[in-house]
Amino acid sequence: MTASPAAAAAATLTARAQEVSPRIVDDILTLVRQETSSYDLPGLATGLELLRELTVQRLGRPDHEHRYPGGECGDTLTLTYAGTGTGTGTGAGHVLLVGHYDTVWPTGALAGWEQPRPSDDGRDRLSGPGIFDMKTGLAQGIWALKLARESGAPLPTVTFLFNGDEEIGSLSSRPVIEETAQKADVTLVLEPTAHGAVKTARKGTGIFQVTATGVEAHAGLAPQDGASAITALSEFVVAAAKVAAPDRGTTINTGLFKGGSAINVVAGQATAGVDIRVSSEAEQTRVDEELDAIKVSDPRVRIEIDHAWNRPPMTLNAASAPLLALAREVAREQGRDSLPDTAVGGASDANFVAALGLPVLCGMGAVGDGAHAQGEFIYPETVPTQTALVAGLLGHLTHPLRG
Structure with a gap:
């Protein structure tokens, strides 16, 4: 039986994500090695420049770039890459990918950090300050656009928003997030998953x-x-x-x-x-x-x-429900049995977007555990799957969602 064009494209995308997975993991570790405590302004500045350079290395120079000074907080950076549209060259959709580069860990934590043993079921784990929350999500988001481009499919315009103050309340970046989200059709927040589930409700x-x-x-x-x-x-x-x-x-x-x-x-x-x-x-x-x-x-x-x-509290609003349905469709095309969603006690920048009544999904990043705890970790074998999921979504978002 011949696979449908959508299934064939999804299989090619997931195979490519698996092929480049070691390179994605290398980028994750590069980001982790640069410590970016929310309270270390020099470290945050260096970390943001490293993140920008990594994005440009993988995707080329953006069509538009803006850096917003954070004052006593880390700066916020937006990088926009124009879409390829559906043949018109203009791109009908606009996707915002949000991720914070600051961590809760004080500068110096990396020096005494130990790698965990494999889990009880034998799965390898990688650990480091901020690897789960949320430097893995940052690298996966960059590679998702790279893989989506390589697929040759029409793509929406994509804006990356990297902020350095999420862990202390997004005090300077909140207005930038809200303004940028209102210009986009959908927002995907690259925070870690809840054991593989996307997060549709937060306190x-x-x-x-x-x-x-x-x-x-x-x-x-x-x-x-x-x-x-x-x-x-x-x-x-x-x-x-x-x-x-x-x-x-x-x-x-x-x-x-x-x-x-x-x-x-x-x-x-x-x-x-x-x-x-x-x-x-x-x-x-x-x-x-x-x-x-x-x-x-x-x-x-x-x-x-x-x-x-x-x-503000975040719930699955009417605008976000079609986005969740689309994410599940992409997951099925890529051979996943399911894509669960869940409510969690932690908050994120997705709360701001949901409160505006805009479509948003959170928890599109790492699979692992231990956020804000010594030994936070990811399962590296999940990196290609999660990267492919975001890449596949980008390929389906060349037009605004219909509720």
């Missing part, structure tokens, strides 16, 4: 700063004259934890706590950084109200809360 996030201002006093001579900011903030943190409602998808974690000036001084100042995750806007409102209502035992201490909601 919204809040990055709250809580400040307690008390009264300093000598801890030995006149402790009664002081009002401890540390004690009061500790009370607040314990009360805030009780506002969490895991059954509704709401979690609250105090990850940073500091205060005081000396061990023999009743603390006059203390601050806490609180990470909040919610699945709905209703939960955002509830959390705001209940945190504001918390009282501490010493009325002399003033509690101030910076309600900084960073990313």
